[in-house]
Amino acid sequence: MEQFPNCPKCGSEYTYQDGALYICPMCGHEWSDIEPAAEEVKIVRDANGNILQDGDSVTVIKDLKVKGSSSVVKIGTKVKNIRLVDGDHDIDCRIDGFGEMSLKSEFVKKA
Numbered sequence: 001m002e003q004f005p006n007c008p009k010c011g012s013e014y015t016y017q018d019g020a021l022y023i024c025p026m027c028g029h030e031w032s033d034i035e036p037a038a039e040e041v042k043i044v045r046d047a048n049g050n051i052l053q054d055g056d057s058v059t060v061i062k063d064l065k066v067k068g069s070s071s072v073v074k075i076g077t078k079v080k081n082i083r084l085v086d087g088d089h090d091i092d093c094r095i096d097g098f099g100e101m102s103l104k105s106e107f108v109k110k111a
């Protein structure tokens with residue numbers, strides 16, 4: 001007989017399989033081992049090495065030319081409610097007077 005994994009929630013060994021799911025009758029927990037156990041989280045750090053998270057506020061530490069325009073985001077500009085994204089520019093945000101922008105985490109510091 002196939003050995004099912006113990007319930008990750010209550011540790012019960014009386015688990016059974018139903019399709020792609022494992023079910024624990026003891027606590028009712030259902031889970032699947034097809035999903036990755038933990039989502040791989042990319043850690044984005046600011047210029048000082050502080051870890052940034054979605055929703056953080058940051059300050060620009062360098063004058064940044066805005067791509068496709070002559071505008072410059074000035075050093076000291078506060079940026080609220082950043083969103084971390086994958087890519088070369090790893091911060092998405094909205095800056096007053098500029099609109100949607102992508103920034104590099106190395107040019108900001110946590111406010």
Ligand SMILES: [Zn+2]
Nearest residue numbers: 007010024027
């Ligand atoms: Zn359980």
